[in-house]
Amino acid sequence: MVMMRSGQPLLGPNNKRCKEDERLVNAVLGIGKRGYIIDTRSAGGAQAARAKGGGVEPEAHYPQWRKLHKSIDRFYVLQESLIKLIEACTDTNSSMDKWISRLDSSNWLGHIKDVLTTACLAAQCIDREGASVLVHGSEGIDSTLQVTSLAQIILDPDCRTVRGFEALVEREWLQGGHPFADRCSKSAYTTSKPRFEGPVYLLFLDCVWQIYQQFPCSFEFNEHFLLYLFEHAYGSQFGTFMCNNEADRKKVKLSTKTVSLWSYVNRPEILQTFLNPLYEKNDGVIWPSVAPQSLMLWSGLYMRYEINQSASEDAWKEIVQIKQHDKELKLKAVKLRKQLSELQKEAVEKNIIVQ
Numbered sequence: 001m002v003m004m005r006s007g008q009p010l011l012g013p014n015n016k017r018c019k020e021d022e023r024l025v026n027a028v029l030g031i032g033k034r035g036y037i038i039d040t041r042s043a044g045g046a047q048a049a050r051a052k053g054g055g056v057e058p059e060a061h062y063p064q065w066r067k068l069h070k071s072i073d074r075f076y077v078l079q080e081s082l083i084k085l086i087e088a089c090t091d092t093n094s095s096m097d098k099w100i101s102r103l104d105s106s107n108w109l110g111h112i113k114d115v116l117t118t119a120c121l122a123a124q125c126i127d128r129e130g131a132s133v134l135v136h137g138s139e140g141i142d143s144t145l146q147v148t149s150l151a152q153i154i155l156d157p158d159c160r161t162v163r164g165f166e167a168l169v170e171r172e173w174l175q176g177g178h179p180f181a182d183r184c185s186k187s188a189y190t191t192s193k194p195r196f197e198g199p200v201y202l203l204f205l206d207c208v209w210q211i212y213q214q215f216p217c218s219f220e221f222n223e224h225f226l227l228y229l230f231e232h233a234y235g236s237q238f239g240t241f242m243c244n245n246e247a248d249r250k251k252v253k254l255s256t257k258t259v260s261l262w263s264y265v266n267r268p269e270i271l272q273t274f275l276n277p278l279y280e281k282n283d284g285v286i287w288p289s290v291a292p293q294s295l296m297l298w299s300g301l302y303m304r305y306e307i308n309q310s311a312s313e314d315a316w317k318e319i320v321q322i323k324q325h326d327k328e329l330k331l332k333a334v335k336l337r338k339q340l341s342e343l344q345k346e347a348v349e350k351n352i353i354v355q
Helices: 019-027 043-052 075-090 096-106 108-127 143-155 162-174 200-214 223-234 246-251 261-265 268-274 310-349
Strands: 003-006 035-039 065-069 132-136
Touching: 003 143, 035 108, 075 096, 075 108, 075 200, 096 108, 108 132, 108 143, 108 200, 132 143, 143 162, 143 200, 162 223, 162 261, 200 223, 223 261, 223 268, 261 268
Parallel strands: 003 132, 035 065, 035 132
Antiparallel strands: none
């Protein structure tokens, strides 16, 4: 079983075929096996795309694949949602009722629910049915990457480590062609509205944070790491998130002019600040809840300028100290047990005690 991602098939109104695509997609399934095509557009939206040259996989040419439509809003809808969210978060004079109303009208948590639900669906197809999955929307560079990335975090414990998460971002987002230069050109605080602006990557990081909140011991990295990656996607002295794709990065010879963000993050003294003191390796699959009661506003990001975060930071410092003290005590206990064993052995040899 495999998980694949792509753009939509280019059938158009004339039902064009690409036999090479058909052979490639069908080749991953064994005899008698079925797979799932998860389309991040609504069924109506996918059919309407045919008028513009797109479309969906015809059942006649993909007989072993079952299509599932899980609608995820496009980048420009997310941008409007984020603007409303930031306006609500920065208005410190709102009453309780008005604050809750504005938060609800932004529908930001609704977008989180939609993405996590679709990622869980992809993970379930793989983990519980042993089926292969193909994920795509229109171009395969936005919601597709959200779903495939989160599905891997749910399924693969390596993606929940620092190095594994870096590799995930590199593989799925940078090599996958997410247009960072367009999507992260401004921010929700700007008065202008660039045409291709959209917080697709931010929504992904928020979804990771939601899973992290539900499984705080299953991630090697902490919240500070996610915040750091968010900040550098919008403005950075490193070249990792520059340009829209690999072709653009090679064209401007970015690797010869800038330094990778990962080379800085992975320095031991820097990496230490991103580690989660509660981390305990969990080799199992983790299934996040998407119930309304389980999803929270990421106040450490959206309200970090309105709410004093010092109490939370002090609490984490205390946790680090407790964990360090616990580690020291465990090492001391091991040393004492070893000394006790040696003394017992010596006592037996001298017939001081009889076994």
